[in-house]
Amino acid sequence: MSYKVAVIGDIDTATGFALAGVSYTYVHADKDGTLAKLAEFMASEEIGLVLITHPIAEELGAEFRQVMRLKKLLPVILRIPDKTGYMPKVDELYELIKRAVGAEIVVRAEEG
Amino acid sequence: MAAVAAAVVTPTRMELLRLRRRVGLAQRGHDLLREKMDALVIEFFEVLRRIRDARVGALKQLSVAYRALSTCSAAMGTIETQQASKEARHELEVEVSARYIMGIAVPTLEVEKVERSALARGYSLHTTSSLLDEASREFEKALGLLVELAELEESARAIARELEKTKRRVNALEYLVIPRLKATLKFIMMRLDEMERENFLRLKRIKAMLEARA
Numbered sequence: 001m002s003y004k005v006a007v008i009g010d011i012d013t014a015t016g017f018a019l020a021g022v023s024y025t026y027v028h029a030d031k032d033g034t035l036a037k038l039a040e041f042m043a044s045e046e047i048g049l050v051l052i053t054h055p056i057a058e059e060l061g062a063e064f065r066q067v068m069r070l071k072k073l074l075p076v077i078l079r080i081p082d083k084t085g086y087m088p089k090v091d092e093l094y095e096l097i098k099r100a101v102g103a104e105i106v107v108r109a110e111e112g
Numbered sequence: 113m114a115a116v117a118a119a120v121v122t123p124t125r126m127e128l129l130r131l132r133r134r135v136g137l138a139q140r141g142h143d144l145l146r147e148k149m150d151a152l153v154i155e156f157f158e159v160l161r162r163i164r165d166a167r168v169g170a171l172k173q174l175s176v177a178y179r180a181l182s183t184c185s186a187a188m189g190t191i192e193t194q195q196a197s198k199e200a201r202h203e204l205e206v207e208v209s210a211r212y213i214m215g216i217a218v219p220t221l222e223v224e225k226v227e228r229s230a231l232a233r234g235y236s237l238h239t240t241s242s243l244l245d246e247a248s249r250e251f252e253k254a255l256g257l258l259v260e261l262a263e264l265e266e267s268a269r270a271i272a273r274e275l276e277k278t279k280r281r282v283n284a285l286e287y288l289v290i291p292r293l294k295a296t297l298k299f300i301m302m303r304l305d306e307m308e309r310e311n312f313l314r315l316k317r318i319k320a321m322l323e324a325r326a
Contacts, residue, residue: 002205005255011194016181018197019235019244020251021204021228048208049221049262073219074208078262081171083178093163093268100156100272100279 003048003075006041008034012083013053023047028056035063042067047075053082121296123303131300135293142285148214149278155213156271163264170257177250184243196244201234206259216274218267223259227252 006024007017014025024047026037034056041050057064057079068077081087121127185193207222231237233248 001208003208005204005206005259012178012181012185015194015197016177016247016251017255018202019181019200019233019248020255021200021202021233022255023202023204048206048219049259051258051262073210073217076208076219076221076262076266078258078265080174080258083182093160093265096269096272097156097160100275 001048004046005049005051006044006047006075007051008038008041008056009051009053009080010056010082013080017051022051028053028059031059031063035060038064038067042071042075044075050075050077051080052077054079054086054088055082055084058088121300123300123307125304128297128300128304131293131297135290135297138285138290138293142282142290145278145282145285149275149282151214152271152275152278156268156275159264159268159271163261163268166257166261166264170254170261173250173254173257177247177254180243180247180250184241184247187243188241192240193244193247196235196240199235200248201232204255213267213271214274216270218270219263221259221263223256227256 004023005017006026007014007022008026008028009017011027014027018025024041026034026041028034038050038052038060041047052064071077079092121131181193188196204223207224209220209222210217211220212218227249233245235244
């Protein structure tokens with residue numbers, strides 16, 4: 001099955017990915033508008049991948065995590081850095097490891 | 113805990129046999145789940161290792177792309193760049209299918225020909241700078257890598273969810289169900305032994321009484 005890609009980001013991110021051929025781009029302005037758009041993307045049948053920049057994901061906060069928790073298999077959501085290269089200090093993936101494997105987080109933290 | 117279990121159970125031989133079977137079943141289930149958990153952990157770490165590599169590459173490419181876009185905006189003008197991005201063809205599609213790891217559905221994302229030729233992009237070539245082509249190309253490359261990364265991260269998330277669930281089941285069996293069954297089993301065995309001793313004693317007494325009478 002073929003699916004389209006959507007991007008939620010600042011104007012530069014949206015411009016860049018639009019140049020690369022992404023079908024839906026949304027420029028973040030305020031929290032409510034973006035949340036509504038995100039919900040629309042999530043409900044859409046033809047979108048398979050949603051890219052959202054880290055700062056926006058963080059601004060959406062709990063609502064965004066709620067969306068992540070409740071979503072079905074598709075679309076896949078991926079958080080990407082914006083042009084400032086900002087990455088959150090707490091890596092969500094490490095949280096995942098901590099929850100899933102418990103104590104083995106230590107082993108991994110040493111090798112990585 | 114044993115007392116709770118004992119209150120509802122009737123100490124009979126039938127019950128004992130039934131319980132023994134249940135303990136055996138629980139134990140086998142526990143072993144199987146344990147094995148599943150081990151396999152999932154191996155899979156999980158394999159995916160994590162791949163994420164780490166993919167992430168480095170994708171993020172590097174993405175920052176290259178942002179830089180190229182900045183250069184382009186500076187040379188061509190921000191408005192013109194945005195205009196061109198609106199004119200570009202937006203028909204990129206990813207192929208999504210499901211893959212199964214230990215019975216968990218994880219999506220696989222695949223994208224064909226992310227990188228397009230300048231002509232295929234759809235913006236007007238003679239009004240735009242070659243820097244725009246450059247920026248588009250870098251973003252296309254970045255997008256390809258991000259799609260890969262998205263697949264991996266989603267897999268990791270799915271495996272972690274399953275792992276958590278399996279872990280909870282293993283623990284429930286190991287620390288709750290099996291000890292409780294074993295406690296009940298022990299209670300029944302003790303009770304049966306006790307009844308046997310009582311019976312034995314009763315017979316001895318009767319025999320003594322009969323002998324005394326004779």
